[in-house]
Amino acid sequence: MANLKEVVKGEEVTLEIEPGVDILEVNKQLAQKNMELLREHNVKAIDIMGSIGAGKTSLIEKLVQSLKQKYRIAVFKGDLTTTIDAERIGRHGVQVLTINTGRECHLDANVVARAVERISLEDIDLLFIENVGNLICPAEFPLGTEKRVVVVSVTEGPYMVVKHPFTFMNADVMVINKKDLAEIMKIDTEQLKKQVKEIKPDVKVAVTNALSGEGVEELIKALEL
Amino acid sequence: MHELSMTTQIIDSVLEEAKKQDAKKVIEVHLIIGKMTFLGIEQVRFSYNILVEDTIMKGSKLIIEEQDGTIECPSCGYKGSLQFADDPAYHVPIPTLRCPKCGKAAKIVEGNECTIRSIRMLK
Secondary structure, eight states, X not given: OOEEEEEEETTEEEEEEEEEEEHHHHHHHHHHHHHHHHHHTTOEEEEEEEOTTSSHHHHHHHHXXXXXXXXXXXXXXXXXXXXXHHHHHHTTSSEEEEEEOTTOSSXXXXXXXXXXXXXXXXXXXXXXXXXXXXXXXXXXXXXXXXXXXXXXXXXXXXXXHHHOHHHHHTOXXXXXXXXXXXXXXXXXXXXXXXXXXXXXXXXXXXEOBTTTTBTHHHHHHHTTO | OOHHHHHHHHHHHHHHHHHHTTOSEEEEEEEEEETTSSOOHHHHHHHHHHHTTTXXXXXXXXEEEEEOOXXXXXXXXXXXXXXXXXXXXXXXEEEEOBOTXXXXXXXXXXXXXXXXXXXXXXX
């Protein structure tokens, strides 16, 4: 532990810890190590977060299709148990590694470090990491990626941004997906954009339809790829 | 949502330190939890009480101090408490990283922690 100050009173000892042991700091340090390792190998890594069914996998499929000529791509696919999504992405001819978390609701820097050991960083330039479907927990655990993306879809209702401000504070890019359903769902995507910019003024926003590919170019630009 | 795993890590760290000190019993743990984390205080307490059951931490007092969010602006140097903006569409206050001085994006400097501050134990 950090700096300890011992105060002894008879049998009783109080350990005062300065500046304290931050339990979340362990993950942050591992994330920093991941980032350094990836940078050394010139690999750009992108963490993709969002609710279950927001369209994360479909977006990755479209990103892979558009970018596989330009970059050598690998995808880490966080899932509780199955490899269904990994098979979907694998069809596009890129390396996919499933990280099954079992019961855990998010990926952390440690499981990503283990996964990185299993691939050859010399053979890739771009790594997408699809987090576990969950709009909340993954935000607390940086993985060591260059950019963090949060995907929301209009079918999640009008309040997903204002209800989860701390998730968006950790995002570099926000995707509003399923734009083709916005009118049916009575969602004003401009309103969502305004809200997320209020929470995080430097966030970039892309509005997409991951099934048709509409807006994916906008997302690629936002990711600076 | 991950209070159980976080609390497990807190308890493991405390027990490790208690072992190093040859403590017979841990009587108090003082934590600081940032208001910008996703940790629910009630769930941390709930998990704590269950997890200490068969350890020398059983019956120990858990003090949780909440830490407000602090932001710092890399553009103009402003440092102060996290600001809230009113969303006119829903009339809810939403926390904002917009710098109140220059309007650019500020960074979080406090409020993201879950820190063990002190441990009281009996030798």
